[in-house]
Amino acid sequence: MNKKIMLTGVLLVFSMGLSACGEDTSSEEKVTNNKEEVVSKPKTDSVKKVEKEPSPITKFNEYGVIKDDSGNIVYKFKVDSITDVTKTASDDMTYRIGDVDRLSYFSNDIGKQAIKIQITMINNSGQNRSAILAATNLVQDQSNENAVGGWAEINGSAIAFDQLDDTVLNIKDGQTGTDATYFALKNVSTKIKLTIDSTAYNKQLLFELPIQN
Secondary structure, three states, rough: OOEEEOOOEEEEEOOOOOEEEOOOOOOOOOOEOOOOOOEEEEEEEEOOOOOOOOEEEEEOOEEEEEOOOOOEEEEEEEEEEEOOOHHHHOOOOOOOOOOHHHHHHHHOOOOOOEEEEEEEEEEEOOOOEEEEEEEEEHHEEEOOOOOOOOEEEEEEEEEEEEOOOOOOOEEEEEEEEEEEEEEEEEOOOOEEEEEEEEEEOEEEEEEEEOEOO
């Protein structure tokens, strides 16, 4: 049975195709070491004390690394892009829910800005993983407020995070998964914070990146 990979801090889902990852990442990709596991839905159990990385990752396509207690790399994460999609989320009729646009619908009319976050994960855990980055508390806007809504666009439908199937993207050991999810921000921002929190290894990966137009 697949073990869900959860993230606590921003919005995102992996549901695109998988590409074999026989070799590691290219030499151009930087690596940031960190113990970590993956999280996607808000934690309801007791919160463990988590050791934060002193400095965040501030560049796109720079990998953060999650290791097990023996120092073996379990997962690698990088942010490919963060795009402002406010106009399409507000005006595009493709994914409207009735007469309501996606930004308004998924944020209960609170959201002022919509962003699309694309992330790539490399799974070296030895097990298949269902990787979902789909929790509003994973992303913080420029005023340090959590995202106020989010959704994934799958097979022509916009789906709220709490309605996503845990097996949206099944990443096998040694493979790479890439896809995107959408977040509604309460405050218009030019940059965000994204946190990937490991409950298994009590570590966090922190990304601080600009929003691209």
